[in-house]
Amino acid sequence: MIKKKNLVFLGPPGAGKGTLSDPLMKAENLAHISTGDILRAEIKNGTELGKSAKSYMDAGKLVPDEIVAGMVGKRLAADDCKGGFILDGFPRTVPQAELLEKVMAEIGLDLDAVVLFDAPVELLIQRLTSRLTCRSCGASFNLLFCKPQKEGVCDSCGGELYQRSDDSLETAQNRLSVYQEQTAPLIEFYTQKGKLSKIDSSLPKDEGYAALVAVLN
Ligand code: AMP
Numbered sequence: 001m002i003k004k005k006n007l008v009f010l011g012p013p014g015a016g017k018g019t020l021s022d023p024l025m026k027a028e029n030l031a032h033i034s035t036g037d038i039l040r041a042e043i044k045n046g047t048e049l050g051k052s053a054k055s056y057m058d059a060g061k062l063v064p065d066e067i068v069a070g071m072v073g074k075r076l077a078a079d080d081c082k083g084g085f086i087l088d089g090f091p092r093t094v095p096q097a098e099l100l101e102k103v104m105a106e107i108g109l110d111l112d113a114v115v116l117f118d119a120p121v122e123l124l125i126q127r128l129t130s131r132l133t134c135r136s137c138g139a140s141f142n143l144l145f146c147k148p149q150k151e152g153v154c155d156s157c158g159g160e161l162y163q164r165s166d167d168s169l170e171t172a173q174n175r176l177s178v179y180q181e182q183t184a185p186l187i188e189f190y191t192q193k194g195k196l197s198k199i200d201s202s203l204p205k206d207e208g209y210a211a212l213v214a215v216l217n
Contacts (some may be wrong), residue, residue, distance in 0.1 A: 002028055002216040004112035005084025005124045007089070008100075010186055012179040013172065014124035014131070016201045019138050020117075020212050024086065029134030031085040033075050035068050035092075037138045060166055062092055062182060069099035092183045097190075106147030114190040114217060117201035128172040132161040135176060144206065187202055 007026065009017040018034060025032040039057060042050030049071070053063045062068075072090050075081070091097040101129045104111065130143040132152075136159030148154065152161050166175065190196040197215035201208055 003211060004216045005030060006109060006112045006191075007085065007216070008087045008111060008114040009089070009117060010114055010183070010190070010196075011201065012119070012121075012183075015117035015119050015130040016127075016205070016208060017117055018138070019146075019205060020201075020209055021086045021088050021207055022139065024212065029083055031075075031078070031080045031083075032088060033072065033081075033090070034088040034138065035072060035090040038071055038075070038086075039068075040064060040138070045091055058171075060171040060178060062178060065093055065095045065099065068092075069096055069103070073103040073106075076103060077107065081109075089190065091186060092179075093115060094185055094189055097186055111195060113197055113216060114186075114195045115212065116187060116196055116198040118198055119200070119202040123140045124176060124204050125169070125172055128167045128175075129169050131163070131167050133164050133167075134159040135162055136160070140182055 002024075007030070009021065011017055018036075021032050021034070024030060039050070039053045040090065043054050044050070044058070049067065052069065056063045065100055068090060072087070072097060076085065087100075091100050102109075126144065127142060130145075132141045132143065132148070133139070134141075134154035134157060135156040137154060139154055139156045140146075141155070148161060160212075165171070187196065199211040199215060203211065
């Protein structure tokens with residue numbers, strides 16, 4: 001059992017935040033809150049929120065802070081977050097981190113740790129452009145590093161695998177620039193609060209997972 005359970009996973013797209021969230025949430029019974037997954041579900045369901053988020057996501061830009069923070073606030077208040085949670089892909093800007101502090105204080109929660117997933121840019125591009133995502137459960141696979149057992153089919157739920165439109169080379173490059181400009185300042189923000197730990201996320205999945213568990217104890 002890990003000691004730190006209220007978590008933020010910080011890092012560029014393709015760093016493996018979603019990939020390592022999956023075994024950790026299952027082993028520790030944590031809620032997994034991926035703002036990207038929530039937004040994709042809103043788009044799929046044709047909601048107003050989904051309609052306003054789509055153009056930003058297609059361009060690899062960030063959805064406005066208030067929209068995303070409101071979504072996360074509601075989600076964190078749910079009962080399944082009481083035993084711990086992983087915020088995957090949120091916050092992505094300093095104002096979002098400040099909104100998170102406010103929302104958590106209102107609910108009576110405290111953040112235990114922020115884990116920075118670190119990997120070289122060339123590897124991130126390679127991972128993003130060869131990534132396959134499950135349409136049903138959101139699980140990630142990779143044509144180069146983590147192939148599904150059966151082509152085009154999710155190992156976890158049997159759903160159809162597809163390439164996310166924002167995993168094209170051009171949009172992936174945009175997303176990495178957006179990360180550098182808008183999200184990387186959070187490294188300093190959380191270092192100053194004494195919450196930041198770093199793992200080498202260029203490691204293979206099993207070794208990356210061991211490194212993750214080690215920093216959460
Ligand atoms: P992800 O699945 O985390 O790679 O997110 C996919 C896209 O969803 C991002 O490129 C953004 O357009 C949007 N998104 C996800 N999380 C956030 C966030 N915290 N703030 C703003 N936009 C977000």
